[in-house]
Every structure is written in structure tokens, then in C-alpha cells.
Amino acid sequence: MSAAFASSRTNGSEVVKELAFFAVIALLMSVMLLGVETVDRPTGLELAVRWDLVLIAIGATVIGRLGLIFRRENISRLGQAVLITLSAVAVFEMFVRFRELDDRWVSPVVLDMAFGSVVSTIVGIAFVAIIFATAYFTMKDKTAADVDESAKLSSKIQLAYRSNTKKIGLIGIIFFIIFPFIFGEDRSAIDLATLVMIYIMLGWGLNIVVGLAGLLDLGYVAFYAVGAYSYALLSQNFDLSFWLCLPLAGIFAASFGIILGFPVLRLRGDYLAIVTLGFGEIIRVVLINWYDLTGGPDGISSIERPSFFGMADFSRRVPDGAIGFNELFGMEYSSMHRLIFLYYLILVLALVTNFVTLRLRKLPIGRAWEALREDEIACRSLGINPTNTKLSAFAIGAMFGGFAGAFFATRQGFISPESFTFLESAVILAIVVLGGMGSQIGVVLAAIVMIGFPEMFRELAEYRMLIFGAGIVAIMLWRPRGLLSFRDPTILLNMSQKEKVAGEVK
């Protein structure tokens, strides 16, 4: 088969044509993005042209494409590995120049960098070697046996994951519980973990609406906002404690879920998404403009921090009549105590969300949600009330969003409408979709990928967004239905979970 393939596309003119085509594409794409730059001169803004970048971009594309042609036609292993490595080095050179260099026609920076110090030489050689080795060893005549082998491996992994979901979940929970003991002194690690945990909780909450009931909700952040403002306003105006406001915030958010649910009951798919998006924006616009109540764009500041279940306080200077957390347990005062307490609080809230969702899935209401997602008409013919079923999904999803919002308000101590933009909804929805609709562990992975990684690699500046984008594209290519998109049955009659999965992956 590869011979027939090769003969049709390896004659010289075809290859030249293909390379020219990619060179033109590279030129079109790079000329505006890389080739032109605005420079602030004393005479005003001027356009500077950077042909070096455009040339390198075109060069990298052509060399890389030639390498791919070699690879496709199984020509020369060594040749294609060299070409792909060259192309990767050229791309690297392009980025370094783009960021660091204003002078145009100097010798390649890559060389300067590679021989700058021993460390950079080693790093450089390692970089080249890795790309070379990857390119060299992944090119192989794929036989049917190989394909079979890799399919077998992936089904083995799937089988192992799906028949041990509970254990994997348990390991995850234990990891998150001991996390503060490992990173106890690292303020930024705890902060980041708390942030990720908020998104995990929001993802799990939205998973009820999107993953189980199949209602595409683009305005989930509205409920998050309702929860946050409920707590902030109740605490400031009525002096209620966090522990009393938490359930109230959930109830308020749930009622907003029902209010949103009613008008959109008849809508589905795209139409539902647009209306929920509108609802999210309405809440935000109301928060901005209702100055008397919400403080408008100024937001609400100095929101009360949570106490240790009303028994002790975390502040350095404890108010009269209260005792400090450190006094209660006879420890030195540390500002980390509050952070770790907040971390455990959101961990518990998130786990409650998770367990309630897992339990609801096995109850008639959860099965009705899934049935509604599959076929609404069949549900009606079986006596399921679609209105109530949809509203309950909206309300319960919104309630968990409200809890997360109240937590967000007490953690930040300051909220403003800026925290509740459409982008937040999009991120939460992306977490659910990337994780695999309906998969609880998938949401955790996706939240770490979406929130954790960009924060962790903040030093890499712009590159992290580039890598992030590449990661999303990779997920779309290889796991278009989400990282872990498997549905586990809620009840089995005469098979074990393992047998069921084994039957499915085959």
C-alpha cells in the first residue's frame, strides 16, 4: 500500500509544488504577524519591517514540510529526522528573535545560546536529541500487527481505568487531603490548589446540567455570582455569619436557576446556549448598574472572612470576645492557617458536590436526567415530567454554583462584577467538555489542565498560552469527546463493571 502511495506523490515537480504551496501559506501567515512591528520613535509610531522573522518562518515551514514528505513516503529515516529537527530549531530561533532581538541581521541567536554556557549547551543538545530521536524512532512501516498492538494497549488502559474508577478517585481524594502537608509552607501552592478546587467544584456543578441533563448552559457564572453577592450582601447588611450564609447562598442560586429554567424549558441546543448566555450577561449588567445595592463596578470590599466554625478567628488581631485559632490549638500564629482552612473548606464543598452528584445519578431523578438527554419525547411517553426534571437539574447545578460563589467571596474578601464575565462561564464549560461530559474524574483532570497548568507556568509568559492552545488542539484531535468520555451504567444485572467495560472496549 505504501508503494502505491509513494509512487503517486514523490516525483520532483509534485514535491516542489507542495513545498511552494506551504511556503506561500507561511508567507501569508507570518507577514502581518511577525513581519510588521510598530515602533515608538520620537517622530511618532512607525512601522518596522522584520524580514528576518518572515524568512525564518518560511524556511522552517519548508524544511519541516520536506521532513514530513520524507516521513510520509518512508524515504530516509535519517533525512526526515534531520529535517524535522532543523525545522524545530528554526522555530525556536524565530521565537527568541521575536521576543529578544531588535537588531535584524545578526548571526543566529540559537548558536550564541547553545555555546553560552555549559548548562545551555547541555540543554540545547538534549532538546535537539529529543526531537531527533522522536522523529527517528516514530517513523516505522506500520503493519497491521502494530496497529493492532496499539489498539490493544489503549483498550487495556481504558479497561484498567474504568474498572478501577473508585480506587483512582480515592487516591485522588487522599492526594488532595494530604496536599497541604506536603506544600504546607508554600503559600502560592496552596493558593493555586484552592483556585483549582473552586473550578473543580464549579465543573462538577455544571456537569449536572450539561453532562447529565444535556442542557447546554453558557451562563453558569451567573449562579456563581448570585452565590458570591448573596453572601457578601447578607454578611454586610445583616451581619450574618458565613456558616449561615452558605446554605442561603445555595438557596438563592437555586431559585435563580429555576427562574432561568422556566423561560428556556422549550429550548434546546444552540438556542438554549444563547439564552443562558444572555442570562449570564443580564446578571452581570444588573450587578454593575444597581449601584445602591451592589456598589456597581466598585464591587463589595472587606467581606467578612470565615471563622473556625464560629469558635475561633483566623485574624492576627482577634476582635474582642473571640479567641484566635492559634490560641484554641495552642500554636504559633501563622497566616497560613487561614489559607489551609480555606483549602480544606473548598475541598469538603467540592467533595459534597461530587458525592451528591454520584448518588443522584443512581436515583430516579438522575436516571431521568440522562433519559431526558437521550430522548425527551420518549420520556414524556413514559410519564416523566420534563419541566420538573429540567428545572431540578438547573436548580441543583445552580445551588452548587452558589456554594462555590459564597466561598469565592469569603476567600477573596472582595468581589466585583469583573470576576463574573462570560469568559468564566466559557472556562467552566470548557472544563466540563474537555473532561468528558458526565465524567467526574475528567472534570478534575481538565480543571488541573485548564487552570493549574497556565498558573504553574506563569514564568513562561506568552509561551504558556501557545502551549495551552496546542494542548487544546491535541485534545480535540485525539479525544474529541473529552479526556474521559465514558458512561458507566448506574445499575448492572448480570455483569460486573469489569465485564461490561471489557465488552465495550473490544
Add this chain to the structure above:
Amino acid sequence: MTDNKLLEVEHLTMRFGGLVAIDDLSFNANKREITAIIGPNGAGKTTVFNCLTGFYVPTEGRLTLHADDGPRLLERTEGFRIPRNKGVARTFQNIRLFTGMTVLENLIVAQHNRLMEASAFSLAGLFNLGKYAKAEKEAVEKAEFWLEKVGLYAQADWNAGNLPYGSQRRLEIARAMCTDPSLLCLDEPAAGLNPRESAELNVLLQSIRDDQGVGCLLIEHDMSVVMQISDHVIVLDYGKKIADGNPEAVKNDPAVIRAYLGEEEDDELPPEVAADLHLDPKAQ
């Protein structure tokens, strides 16, 4: 025989804009009987079902279900309430299973309302209180009964979408029966089945009638099914009833033959046109 009436359809008319899909249709279906509705394509059969099961609100007419607890007016009941409390269950012409869920789950979803009550709208269920656990066990038992009955016990944990076509048809019937209906409406249950499968279907439907005591309303084009198992046949054409009686009588009814096979050309043409045609030999 009046006390044996299960469903009474009186002067049912359904108009979609200018189109009259059903025109002043009246018929009865009896308890413990299979009533077949037949007719050429577009005769309005499925529309009758959609009116009965609350998907359409009839333009005119009265639909009375004589359930055990007294008569119910179906045209005034909200669609999703019709199947409740021994009401009307149905299957669909194009199968509508929950394909991503397992066979067993399909049958348990059908018992939603009873389970929902037992779980106290999820509160008792959340903590798995005794009453809910018992109700769920009963639901599984009922599902098992029907799985045995339709011969799908071994496939109980398969995803419904992976079943072969004939099994999907049987599963849809089992699912409808899990709602405990007093009237079962079957929309072309034998469509796409091979002769052996349709013979099995006959046995299943007869058992539903005789053992469960459920009345069936059947839309079917497969005459081997209709003639063998139905007690009573109603023929529709262009939304009107053209025949009503036992299978033998209906089979020989000239109006029915005309509806299915058409008339001799001469009879159909207006006399003056026919006369013209006879004058002009080329037109013949």
C-alpha cells in the same frame, strides 16, 4: 358489552391548518382485546396515536379512557400525565430508546414515577433509606420479568443502542409495559422484522393481552400480524373510518379493497371525462 369498553373515541377531528388529518372519527377499543388500526400511508393512524398519548391536542372530539379507577378524558390531560396510574403507554414508529443507557436502565426509567415517590423526591434516596431500597428492588424485579418475557435477559447490561433491530422493538414494548398501562399503543411494531421475529411478536402481544389483561391498540401494515392476532380491525383512509369489524369482515369489505388497491379507472373518472376519453381513442 358497554362495561367492557376501554377506550372510547368520539368525533375526533384533528386539523393542521387547512389539512384535515382526522375527520370525525369514532371508535371503541375493548378491554383484553387487540384493536388494529390499518390504512394506507397518510391515512392519519399515527395522528390518532399522537392525540391519544397527548402529543397533539385534538381540534375536536372526546377521548375517554375507562381505567380501573373510572373514566379519564385524555384530551384534557397533560401529555406526560397520560401514562401515569395505569394510563396509556406507547411505542414509536421510529424506535425511541435511550440508546446510551443499558437495557435494564431503560426499563427502570420507565418506572420513574413510582420510584420517585418512594425516594421522596430524592431526599430519602440520597441516604438510601429502606423504603427506597425496597422500591428499587421491586423495580428491578419487574424489569427482570419483562426481560425474560421479551427474551433479552442475557443482554440486560448491553447498551440499548447496541441491540439488533428486532430486539430494540421488543425492548421498546417491554419498556412501555413497565409503566403498567391499561392501554398499550403500538405504532408499527412489526416494521422491519423478519417472518420469524414477527411470529415471536405475535406471541408476545397475545400474552400481553391474555396474561396481563392489557388492551392493545395496534397500527400495522404487516397483514400477517394484523389478521392473526387482532380481535377487531378499524380501517382509516384520508382520516375517515371506512370499515370497522372483525378481521374476516374487514378483509372482504369492498371499501377496504378499494382503499388499498384502488378502483377501476372507469369508476373513478367523472362520467363526462370518461365519455370524452372513450370518444378519443388515442387517449386510451
